[in-house]
């Protein structure tokens with residue numbers, strides 16, 4: 001199990017939090033996703049054998065929250 005923190009500058013409110021937690025949380029291999037609104041960050045625990053970081057970033061992008069590099 002790996003954990004990572006991604007920053008998505010478009011996170012601004014609880015709606016964003018719920019949208020992200022719903023979209024990323026339903027990915028196979030993601031065991032935990034927590035959005036912190038003040039820091040605009042997404043903490044994710046995932047199994048790299050089941051889901052890649054690239055895939056997670058794609059889902060965030062599709063949901064409207066592009067990850068800052």
Ligand SMILES: [Cu+2]
Nearest residue numbers: 012013015016
């Ligand atoms: Cu919002």
